[in-house]
Amino acid sequence: MTTTVNTNSLGDAETTPKDDPLEIAGGATAKYVDQRLGSNRFLGRNLGKVFPDHWSFMLGEIALYSFIVVLLTGTYLTLFYKPSMVEVLYDGSYVPLKGVMMSEAYASTLDISFEVRGGLLIRQMHHWSALIFVAAIAVHMFRVFFTGAFRKPREFNWIVGVALTALALGAGFTGYSLPDDLLSGTGLQIIRGILQSIPLVGTWAAFLVFGGEFPGTDIISRLYAAHILLIPGIILALITVHLMMVWTQKHTQFPGPGRTNDNVVGYPLLPVYMAKAGGFFFIVFGIIALIGGLVTVNPIWIFGPYTPDQVSAGTQPDWYIGWLDGALRLMPNIETVLFGFTISWNVLVPSVIIPGILFTGLALYPFLEAWATGDKREHNLLDRPRNAPVRTGIGVMAIVFYGILWIGGGNDIVATTFNMSINAISWTLRVLLIVAPPLAFIITKRICLGLQRKDRDKLLHGYESGRVLRLPHGEFIEVHQPLNYKELAVIQGKEDIAVLPAPEKADADGVKNKLYPIHNLQHKLSSFFLRDNVQKPSKAEIEAGQAHVAHTSELEAPLHDYEELDQDPVGHGGVLHHPGMAMTNQEQIDQRH
Amino acid sequence: MTEIDHTHEGHDDAHAPGSEVATKVGYSPVADIPHKPRVTDTDPKAARRAERQVAGMFTLSMIFVIAFVVAYVAIDKNAYVYIPVLGDVGASNVVLGFTFGAAVFLIGAGAIQWAKKLMPDVEVVQQRHDMASDKSDEEAAAANYERGKDESGFARYKIIRRSLLGAMALFPIPIIVVLRDLWITPPGENPAEILSTTPWEDGVMIIPDVGDQTGLSPETSRGIRPEDLPVGGLVSALPVDIGVIQEEEHNLNARGKASIILVRMDPSEIRSQQGEGWDYNGIVAFSKICTHVGCPIALYEQRTHHLLCPCHQSTFDLADSGDVVFGPAARRMPQLPIGVNAEGYLVAKAPFAEPVGPSFWERDRT
Numbered sequence: 001m002t003t004t005v006n007t008n009s010l011g012d013a014e015t016t017p018k019d020d021p022l023e024i025a026g027g028a029t030a031k032y033v034d035q036r037l038g039s040n041r042f043l044g045r046n047l048g049k050v051f052p053d054h055w056s057f058m059l060g061e062i063a064l065y066s067f068i069v070v071l072l073t074g075t076y077l078t079l080f081y082k083p084s085m086v087e088v089l090y091d092g093s094y095v096p097l098k099g100v101m102m103s104e105a106y107a108s109t110l111d112i113s114f115e116v117r118g119g120l121l122i123r124q125m126h127h128w129s130a131l132i133f134v135a136a137i138a139v140h141m142f143r144v145f146f147t148g149a150f151r152k153p154r155e156f157n158w159i160v161g162v163a164l165t166a167l168a169l170g171a172g173f174t175g176y177s178l179p180d181d182l183l184s185g186t187g188l189q190i191i192r193g194i195l196q197s198i199p200l201v202g203t204w205a206a207f208l209v210f211g212g213e214f215p216g217t218d219i220i221s222r223l224y225a226a227h228i229l230l231i232p233g234i235i236l237a238l239i240t241v242h243l244m245m246v247w248t249q250k251h252t253q254f255p256g257p258g259r260t261n262d263n264v265v266g267y268p269l270l271p272v273y274m275a276k277a278g279g280f281f282f283i284v285f286g287i288i289a290l291i292g293g294l295v296t297v298n299p300i301w302i303f304g305p306y307t308p309d310q311v312s313a314g315t316q317p318d319w320y321i322g323w324l325d326g327a328l329r330l331m332p333n334i335e336t337v338l339f340g341f342t343i344s345w346n347v348l349v350p351s352v353i354i355p356g357i358l359f360t361g362l363a364l365y366p367f368l369e370a371w372a373t374g375d376k377r378e379h380n381l382l383d384r385p386r387n388a389p390v391r392t393g394i395g396v397m398a399i400v401f402y403g404i405l406w407i408g409g410g411n412d413i414v415a416t417t418f419n420m421s422i423n424a425i426s427w428t429l430r431v432l433l434i435v436a437p438p439l440a441f442i443i444t445k446r447i448c449l450g451l452q453r454k455d456r457d458k459l460l461h462g463y464e465s466g467r468v469l470r471l472p473h474g475e476f477i478e479v480h481q482p483l484n485y486k487e488l489a490v491i492q493g494k495e496d497i498a499v500l501p502a503p504e505k506a507d508a509d510g511v512k513n514k515l516y517p518i519h520n521l522q523h524k525l526s527s528f529f530l531r532d533n534v535q536k537p538s539k540a541e542i543e544a545g546q547a548h549v550a551h552t553s554e555l556e557a558p559l560h561d562y563e564e565l566d567q568d569p570v571g572h573g574g575v576l577h578h579p580g581m582a583m584t585n586q587e588q589i590d591q592r593h
Numbered sequence: 594m595t596e597i598d599h600t601h602e603g604h605d606d607a608h609a610p611g612s613e614v615a616t617k618v619g620y621s622p623v624a625d626i627p628h629k630p631r632v633t634d635t636d637p638k639a640a641r642r643a644e645r646q647v648a649g650m651f652t653l654s655m656i657f658v659i660a661f662v663v664a665y666v667a668i669d670k671n672a673y674v675y676i677p678v679l680g681d682v683g684a685s686n687v688v689l690g691f692t693f694g695a696a697v698f699l700i701g702a703g704a705i706q707w708a709k710k711l712m713p714d715v716e717v718v719q720q721r722h723d724m725a726s727d728k729s730d731e732e733a734a735a736a737n738y739e740r741g742k743d744e745s746g747f748a749r750y751k752i753i754r755r756s757l758l759g760a761m762a763l764f765p766i767p768i769i770v771v772l773r774d775l776w777i778t779p780p781g782e783n784p785a786e787i788l789s790t791t792p793w794e795d796g797v798m799i800i801p802d803v804g805d806q807t808g809l810s811p812e813t814s815r816g817i818r819p820e821d822l823p824v825g826g827l828v829s830a831l832p833v834d835i836g837v838i839q840e841e842e843h844n845l846n847a848r849g850k851a852s853i854i855l856v857r858m859d860p861s862e863i864r865s866q867q868g869e870g871w872d873y874n875g876i877v878a879f880s881k882i883c884t885h886v887g888c889p890i891a892l893y894e895q896r897t898h899h900l901l902c903p904c905h906q907s908t909f910d911l912a913d914s915g916d917v918v919f920g921p922a923a924r925r926m927p928q929l930p931i932g933v934n935a936e937g938y939l940v941a942k943a944p945f946a947e948p949v950g951p952s953f954w955e956r957d958r959t
Binding site for chain 1: 620671703921
């Protein structure tokens with residue numbers, strides 16, 4: 001351990017910190033600021049703050065960094081974009097649209113793309129980083145969900161995360177609509193239809209949002225206010241809260257050597273984590289700039305200006321709205337008239353009720369699971385997904401449900417690409433939407449339990465080395481090897497939680513348990529969550545198992561040596577010359593004893 | 594190896610368990626993880642090589658920034674360049690994106706290379722603390738709360754408490770009320786009625802949709818003669834006064850609901866219509882605005898007379914009253930009764946009998 005060396009200043013070993021002018025200036029600045037803000041108290045505690053390392057912890061970072069890029073590029077775009085629906089005659093350098101009437105919003109977006117040098121780059125970077133922002137949030141959320149990082153004490157942060165997800169969708173959609181091109185305008189038209197489907201207040205809501213009938217002349221400037229001020233303001237505030245909570249509660253970590261529920265193992269903020277995270281920001285920024293320069297996104301000049309009586313075939317929203325569009329497409333055409341009032345279930349269910357249920361369920365999940373399993377402990381060690389089979393199953397079930405809706409959002413693309421009947425695709429997806437999620441749950445749970453059994457097996461019998469040996473009496477065996485310290489620690493990190501005991505209907509004195517139905521439900525849920533889990537062997541069993549494996553694998557060690565020698569390029573271990581080769585296995589064993 | 598160790602004693606100490614520095618920085622190394630030194634830890638040459646790599650990336654980044662500025666000035670904004678895979682692309686955009694992206698990326702790559710090769714790669718351990726506060730803090734908080742409650746008299750002054758709660762509940766109301774004028778309602782109008790009316794009336798001439806008609810007067814607009822439309826043909830059309838309406842209203846609202854399609858089929862193919870004789874010699878007129886969520890529809894399959902919405906694939910049979918044959922739309926496409934005027938041009942014979950476009954709550958009451 002202590003052989004570790006820091007070599008970053010090999011070259012200037014002769015300069016001591018005291019002579020370094022930079023060091024002196026830095027010290028003076030720190031002192032100056034500290035006397036006014038007491039900053040050293042914070043720095044002393046936090047510059048060495050330890051962050052655990054895992055590739056999946058970078059997903060949230062990608063979301064954060066792409067949001068910073070969105071803010072930077074978006075600010076630039078506001079300098080040129082005009083949120084106005086006044087009709088103007090286009091006279092720019094994009095020839096196909098010369099002399100066409102269009103809104104000022106659309107015309108200014110064309111100008112950003114064709115007249116402002118670097119304007120298209122910034123516009124495309126803005127769009128790409130927004131797409132990456134939402135994608136990173138989604139994958140980050142999967143990571144948090146499947147590893148159980150939302151458990152106590154991090155439930156609040158999960159809710160903040162769910163709110164951020166919803167806001168990111170809102171930010172994306174409002175921004176997507178601003179160029180006022182034919183594609184995004186069609187999206188707004190759909191929003192109008194959705195608003196109108198809301199019972200009782202829908203018609204008025206649509207008129208208030210659009211300032212009258214669709215499309216009106218107000219919606220672009222209103223979306224603009226929401227897109228550049230309201231939504232990003234709230235996102236920024238919530239991101240701050242999100243990060244402060246991570247900071248205060250310290251990051252979760254995967255089980256591994258030396259890692260417990262009460263510590264954090266990783267790299268200190270200064271310098272390693274700061275260099276890695278700071279460097280990663282520039283990597284994300286750089287990749288977005290490269291994509292923005294090389295890959296066209298949302299070529300609004302091809303779509304043309306918006307007019308409510310035109311549309312193009314094969315219309316597709318940005319990827320993150322696809323699932324909602326798919327829900328609209330797959331929903332059967334049910335509409336009822338009750339007491340003369342119209343309720344459009346065909347619009348209300350897919351665009352209001354289903355997203356409402358999904359987001360509410362998502363926000364409440366940590367509390368539901370904690371209640372169902374009766375687990376009130378703090379969790380700083382992450383679950384491996386296999387060790388929480390029901391949770392993993394629920395998550396995969398939700399992803400499959402989402403995925404089918406998402407494919408539904410592109411059913412016309414599927415139909416034209418593969419030359420299939422759109423009706424058949426839609427019906428297949430409708431059936432799959434009901435059938436596939438439960439199947440996914442069952443299959444995922446089975447896979448998780450299988451992996452748990454495999455883990456138990458590894459703890460008791462080591463891992464299969466793939467080497468088959470023939471024993472002297474003719475039996476063939478596969479040699480098992482003891483686990484290395486890392487894998488041993490990871491597998492042993494599994495926690496076993498007991499199923500909640502069944503409640504009594506009445507106590508010994510015959511007093512009725514009034515909460516019996518609730519407690520019984522909790523008992524049943526906890527059993528559903530936990531009963532199939534494979535128990536981890538006891539510490540003694542594991543030690544005995546590993547020691548046994550170590551012993552047997554050692555017995556065959558000469559052969560193992562020979563294999564290594566055989567691979568030796570120098571060649572002083574030829575097959576025939578190896579002493580182990582001349583002996584039978586029995587002889588080897590005898591020799592050892 | 595040992596030589597290198599001692600050139601940097603301060604740092605080494607930070608990783609020694611129990612040392613004074615370790616306590617100061619607040620963490621200690623993990624005792625039971627074997628650590629394998631990297632090449633850069635053991636070989637000074639490798640370390641210097643890594644140092645040069647990092648510095649090289651930072652230098653290259655600077656060069657790319659200069660290249661960016663040169664490209665910004667030098668490349669014509671309308672120049673195109675052919676790049677394999679990408680095709681013909683704007684030269685300025687590609688070069689600016691590439692140079693800027695590379696400059697930024699290299700800063701990140703350099704920093705990470707620095708961290709991976711030259712900064713310590715030994716994991717350290719820090720203790721966590723319970724999130725819950727100490728007993729004493731909890732008591733202090735409770736005592737302070739009690740003190741505040743007593744001093745303010747919040748518990749004692751019942752009337753103050755209740756009236757305060759009332760005031761707090763009511764004060765946001767103005768904030769909501771002022772949102773009412775998000776739509777400045779013209780006197781005597783309401784949304785349901787507006788949604789239920791279109792410019793179509795008896796005798797309004799039908800003109801083909803040839804793009805923006807703002808300001809176009811009805812006198813200069815050319816109508817459609819039945820013989821202009823072949824069997825199997827489809828025309829997007831508008832009311833003759835659409836240009837005037839758009840100029841008066843300064844918006845595209847009328848266009849959003851007046852837009853229709855005309856389709857001509859063999860009269861014998863028409864199985865049913867929404868009204869007796871609403872066609873003219875096999876020419877039928879339907880709203881173009883989908884009854885699902887309002888997309889304009891124009892994907893017409895001539896042989897089946899099916900009209901497909903490109904947004905959500907609702908399919909309507911125009912030979913059969915515009916009924917829904919597939920998809921999420923619940924209602925048929927409203928039909929417009931048409932005939933010809935004295936000059937032989939196609940005209941509407943009556944307004945739409947039902948509201949066009951997506952459903953709304955009051956729809957069946959109007």
